[in-house]
Amino acid sequence: MATNLPMAGTTANLNSIGLSKNDYRGNPSTLCQGCGHNSISSQIISACYEMDLAPEKVIKFSGIGCSSKSPTYFLNRSFGFNGLHGRMPSVATGALFADSHLRGIGISGDGDSASIGMGQFKHAIRRNVPMVYIVENNGVYGLTKGQFSATAEVGLRLKHQGTNTYMPIDIAWEALVGNATFVARSFAGDPKQVKELIKAALGHNGIAVLDIISPCVTFNNQDDAFHSYSWGKEHEAPLHELSYVPPAEEIMVEYEEGEDKEVTLHDGSVIVLKKLDRDYDPTDRSAAIDVLEEANSCNCLLTGLIYVEPDKPSLTDLYELTDKPLNRLEESDLRPKPETIKEINDLMF
Amino acid sequence: MSERIVNDFSITVGTVNGSGSQTANTTILRALFKMGIPISGKNLFPSNIQGLPTWYTIRISRDGFIARREEHEIVIAMNPNSFARDLADVMPGGAFFYADDIKLDITRDDIVAYPMPVKEIVRSQDIPSSLRDLVANMVYVGILSQMIGIDHAKIKQALDFHFKGRQKPIDMNYNVVKLAANWAAENLEKKDPYFVEPLDKTDGMVMADGNTASALGAIYGGVQFVSWYPITPASSLAESLHEYLPTLRKNDDGKHTFAVVQAEDELAAIGMAIGAGWGGLRAMTSTSGPGLSLMTEFVGLAYFAEIPVVVWDVQRVGPSTGMPTRTSQGDLTFVHSMGHGDTEQIILLPGSVNECFEFGWRAFDAAERLQAPVFVLSDLDLGMNQWMTEPFKYPDTPMDRGKVLSEQDLEKLKGDWGRYRDVDGDGIPYRTLPGNTHQAAPYFLRGTGHNENARYSEDPDVWVRNMERLKKKYQTAKQYLPKPIAHNMAGAKIGIIAFGSTDAAIKEAQQQLADDHKVKTDFLRLRAIPFADEVKEFIETHDQVYVLEMNRDGQMHQLLTLAFTKFAPKLVSIAFNDGLPPTAKWVRESILEKVSTLAKEVS
Helix, strand or coil, X not given: CCCCCCCCCCXXXXXXXXXXXXXXXXXXXXXXXXXXXXXXXXXXXXHHHHCCCCHHHEEEEECCCHHHHHHHHECCCCEEEECCCCCHHHHHHHHHHHCCCCEEEEEEEHHHHHHHCHHHHHHHHHHCCCEEEEEEECCEECCCCCEECCCCCCCCEECCCEECCCCCCCHHHHHHHCXXXXXXXXXXXXXXXXXXXXXXXXXXXXXXXXEEECCECCCECCCCCCCCHHHHHHHEEECEEEEEECCCCCCCCCCCCCCCEEEECCCCCEEEEEECCCCCXXXXXXXXXXXXXXXXXXXXXXEEEEEECCCCCCCHHHHCECCCCHHHCCHXXXXXXXXXXXXXXXXXX | CCCCEECEXXXXXXXXXXXXXXXHHHHHHHXXXXXXXXXXXXXXXXXXXXXXXXXXXXXXXXXXXXXXXXCEEEEEECCHHHHHHHHHHEEEEEEXXXXXXXXXXXXXXXXXXXXXXHHHHHHCCCCCHHHHHHHHHHHHHHHHHHHHHCCHHHHHHHHHHHCCCCHHHHHHHHHHHHHHHHHHHHHCCCCCCEECCCCCXXXXXXXXXXXXXXXXXXXXXXXXXXXXXXXXXXXXXXXXXXHHHHHHCECCCCCECCEEEECCCHHHHHHHHHHHHHCCCCEEEEECHHHHHHHHHHHHHHHHHCCCEEEEEEEEECCCCCEEEEECCCCHHHHHCCCCCCCCCEEECCCCHHHHHHHHHHHHHHHHHHCCEEEEEEEHHHHHCEEEECCCCCCCCCCCXXXXXXXXXXXXXXXXXXXXXXXXXXXXCCECCCCCCCCCCCCEEECCCECCCCCECCCHHHHHHHHHHHHHHHHHHHHHCCCCEEECCCCCCEXXXXXXXXXXXXXXXXXXXXXXXXXXXXEEEECEECXXXXXXXXXXXXXXXXXXXXXXXXXXXXXXXXXXXHHHHHEEEEECCCCCCCEHHHHHHHHHHHHHHHHHHHC
8 A cells, every 4th residue: 555645754844743744635535626525624634633643543434425435535544444325333333442542533424324324323322432423414415416315404495306395304413312422513614613623523532423514515505505605604603612722732722711611521632612602511411402402493503512521431441441452462362261161161061 | 551662752841931941841951961861952932922832842862863853752731722732742652741720631542641730739839929830840840750760860950050059949949840750659650651761872962052152162263343133043142242251251450352232233233343353353243034134235345345254144934024933044045145246155054063163263264364254154943952062172273363464564565565466366365454553554445346455446457357356265265164074874876965953854864764765875064155175076976966955945956056057967955944943754755755756757
């Protein structure tokens, strides 16, 4: 795989582990020009670069659809698994047991997670699989050319499809009622927020669901469509201004005592939430429920960190695994000693 | 009384499902086993938790034959709802024990009928009312033991084992056994000819079911990740992993070298196992037909993307929900080409409890060596019934982790490698595992068309090259899989090919055919697909080859016909599945019928 890899260290801008941003890039995108997913890929690259995350320490996962193609377009130096439609969560669940020190980034879409993948999406949440779970949500099936997805709003009109009459599925709602330990909503047209949320999600020990409205410029970008750029830009209502501060780094952002909120994550990193026009505490579950209810009726795109529960053990924490990654254990670790076979036979009758 | 018949008959117990009769039945089975008498036990149970009729048949065979028999010399009737059928099932001259609270007439005079005062005996003891129905089954254990001669010390031993040494339940049950035996000694006159006497034919053997053996084998194979979803008759396989993994595979510091996840369905179960297998863990799932149907899409991915994973299929009767509590060999062709497009799957075929153990660990070696899904096709009869077996043997070969490149390997190669390059000419590529910190290690695995470097490709030549390599790999697989086992008779011209749990019935039939019909046969028991070269030789060197199996369509016959088209006329299918384990009688009669039909056609 040595071919086509970007050269490391050719620019002066190296992060603390000696890598340049190029070391985090992927192949050129084959998605449409202007696709929201490309913008999210860029923010993943920036977030990982700025967090000094070794790309080899990340595993990328995806299902099937436009969104699921995008892991090819970032972190070429990471392992990746492009699986089946709606089945990314189960693959990630198994793979993350192989080496629980690795970080998982799963990319899914509304077609992938809100329809065929609904069951696996909910169960990955229920198990608190330690991964970032991004739903690139555009309300439409892109790769099959413009059918309604399950997150499309009632009344949405699409060429060749007519008017959508079904109620939409709300990814953030589903995550919250499924007991997700980290739920956020963002907008691909707000790259700064996307990046900070991705960092916070990577710092979270457990499942971090990011419902990112990511416009499909080809099939669902009409001005009045809920998942379009223009609607998002006009109606985005951030809950707060969010910055991620890595562990052991001094908080440098402007900080107003009693006004802003800090959430300390499991690894010691801190999310600083600068107050905008409301008090909002994302560790308060009932407040999260209220704000999502409000988001459904406010005719606005409410974004930000909706809920976080930093200290709940993740799936792999619960299994008390060896410190050495399971996939580095050898025969001497894995095969019971010869003398045990007699005990086992004695246990039979 | 006619002449004594010793150690060669069958006992069937008819009870109500969920009434606790399994404890009583396995106690009889185990006591006989400890008396040194070869036995087998078949549980014929309904898909029901409580209330429907259920039967348990114990075969006692001094000659060591352990296949099912159709004849029942002794029948014990505890269930009013199956009384008429149970009565009709007794062989002429046989014995019929029945609970005397069943107020139905004994309408036969060609058998010996013994009433059992079950309720009376139980009531005479100080037993909590909640336990009375369970302990009531010990009455027939006691009466039977008295009437045929089962050693009480061995019954005690069996109860001790069953209740894991807990004195209270042991005493409570054993007291009822003794009381019932005493009652029988005083009140029943032995009029039937059936007796058991101690032998020495089970020395050194153990009793186990196939699912437990499979789980233990997997543990000795170093299983690291199990994801599963409950389904009859496979559940007890995963449950056994749950039971034994913590003791066998916990480090001194209490840390685990394994993880077991109960998934939300079979789709997720196989998905997780594939994720873990890709990640470099020895990963498995266990299921049965309906679960397998759900796993198909993922299995196609694992075949094409070349991911090691072990799938145990404890077969039950399909199609559809079918008969969940009955046995079958009906998943063979389905598994063989599981997945859309061109797929060929690797299959192991255990034929005994001991082989369930052996293939438990071997399956991981095969999966990792071949970077492919490996299916182990057990069945309900093998998996859930108790069998006497040689003790499990510790693996005799080191683990084969296959072609995995470490950081050091990649350093030596200067990072020049490709996930799907056929470097060694055997069709098996090299792989790296997530967590490998070498910059060249990572690759992006996909189910879409890919080139030698795992990059997306729609190039027709690349596609064909990859598919041909997979075909070559499938041929390479032969050398890593268990060879068939032959049971030959000198001078036989007729061959039998079979696989799995039909082994016992076929070996018994072979002897009957030779002794009673002067028909000599050679028997080749297949243990893996793709077929070893020995299979071709076997077909080549016999005039006719009967392919015996428990399904309707002769699925193994189909696969053999496709693989050895040249010899197709020699291959004769004998296939039948009614959900019951096969009998030697069926094997014998089917072969005799085919032999005579073929003879007529020739003349």
